Amino acid sequence: MDAFTTDLLAWYDTHRRSLPWRDTVTPYRTWISEVMLQQTRVDTVLPYFARFMSRFPTVERLADAEQDEVMSMWSGLGYYSRARNMHAAAKAVVALGAFPTTLKGVRALPGVGEYMAGAIGSIALGLDVAAVDGNLHRVLARIHRSTTDRKGAWSLAAAHLPAGRAGDYNQALMDLGSGTCKPRRAECPRCPVSAHCAAFAAGDVHKYPVKAKKKVTPRREAVCGVLRREGRVLIVRRPAAGLYGGMYELPGILLNTGEAPDVGLRRAFSERLGLTIAPGGPLGRVQHTLTHMKLTLHILDIPTPASATPTLSHYTDARWITPTEPGDIGISTLAAKALAVAAKPEPQRMLF
Numbered sequence: 036m037d038a039f040t041t042d043l044l045a046w047y048d049t050h051r052r053s054l055p056w057r058d059t060v061t062p063y064r065t066w067i068s069e070v071m072l073q074q075t076r077v078d079t080v081l082p083y084f085a086r087f088m089s090r091f092p093t094v095e096r097l098a099d100a101e102q103d104e105v106m107s108m109w110s111g112l113g114y115y116s117r118a119r120n121m122h123a124a125a126k127a128v129v130a131l132g133a134f135p136t137t138l139k140g141v142r143a144l145p146g147v148g149e150y151m152a153g154a155i156g157s158i159a160l161g162l163d164v165a166a167v168d169g170n171l172h173r174v175l176a177r178i179h180r181s182t183t184d185r186k187g188a189w190s191l192a193a194a195h196l197p198a199g200r201a202g203d204y205n206q207a208l209m210d211l212g213s214g215t216c217k218p219r220r221a222e223c224p225r226c227p228v229s230a231h232c233a234a235f236a237a238g239d240v241h242k243y244p245v246k247a248k249k250k251v252t253p254r255r256e257a258v259c260g261v262l263r264r265e266g267r268v269l270i271v272r273r274p275a276a277g278l279y280g281g282m283y284e285l286p287g288i289l290l291n292t293g294e295a296p297d298v299g300l301r302r303a304f305s306e307r308l309g310l311t312i313a314p315g316g317p318l319g320r321v322q323h324t325l326t327h328m329k330l331t332l333h334i335l336d337i338p339t340p341a342s343a344t345p346t347l348s349h350y351t352d353a354r355w356i357t358p359t360e361p362g363d364i365g366i367s368t369l370a371a372k373a374l375a376v377a378a379k380p381e382p383q384r385m386l387f
């Protein structure tokens with residue numbers, strides 16, 4: 036073990052963060068925590084992890100669950116394809132008879148990429164493998180004053196990997212990156228590995244890692260409609276594949292360039308539900324940022340009481356719900372914001 040790793044692990048042994056998925060380690064718990072932690076902060080994940088483990092304490096229980104039950108436990112965490120893949124992976128594990136014990140086996144599960152396989156393999160299976168996320172990339176790029184991208188940081192991580200303690204090594208670097216070697220304010224004077232850090236010695240810590248050019252996030256507009264019947268509103272379930280797959284929302288559609296919200300809403304109801312409607316005034320609008328677009332969602336009232344029954348050519352389910360009590364179904368944060376608008380019938384509210 037080199038001097039850098041020795042100092043890193045000595046620090047980790049006394050300063051490691053106590054987290055529920057670390058305090059009791061099983062492949063199942065490590066896997067679920069890693070799925071939840073993708074793109075999501077630890078503090079946000081903690082209550083979700085506790086609720087999820089109490090509802091689905093074993094991979095068998097998760098595999099047996101209806102997709103709606105899984106999605107409802109995920110509501111608000113975002114990136115819903117993670118939950119769908121995780122559910123499919125749970126079924127795959129049960130079909131295998133046990134959690135895979137090799138890196139190749141873990142990597143073959145739906146939704147498991149190179150990083151996650153490394154994290155599960157090193158933390159829960161005792162394999163000597165690296166797991167490079169943004170934190171490890173940042174720390175190692177600064178330690179070596181390396182301009183490498185994240186892919187290239189795997190070889191830096193592997194070069195320091197201690198045999199038999201890869202899980203602690205990866206988690207130590209994750210903790211160091213999130214708590215000390217932070218993107219904008221690295222706290223070098225209290226860093227346990229500052230003696231080994233080339234960027235600290237050179238005084239140019241914040242030049243590393245070299246940033247990839249930022250892509251411009253396109254702006255799009257969408258519309259959804261509030262169709263009421265006896266105090267309830269119509270919600271629909273999206274097709275299983277694609278954005279928000281399997282989640283419920285108010286019926287609507289992405290607007291074409293220059294298309295007015297009321298025109299788009301008529302198109303949505305006609306094409307997707309076989310209903311002819313006359314949209315009323317705006318009830319409000321919601322701004323939402325996704326990984327690939329910034330979205331403005333217009334919410335329009337549909338004043339005519341619903342009589343015709345929707346046909347399901349696009350959506351996979353339609354049901355009437357009380358907006359404040361949607362029940363045990365998966366609803367994205369965006370759809371929940373729109374439902375909050377639908378729950379208050381006065382026009383022209385805005386949520387940001």
Ligand code: SF4
Pocket residue numbers: 174177178215216217221222223226227228229232233234235240
């Ligand atoms: S000395 Fe500073 S830049 Fe280097 S690893 Fe520690 S916190 Fe990061």
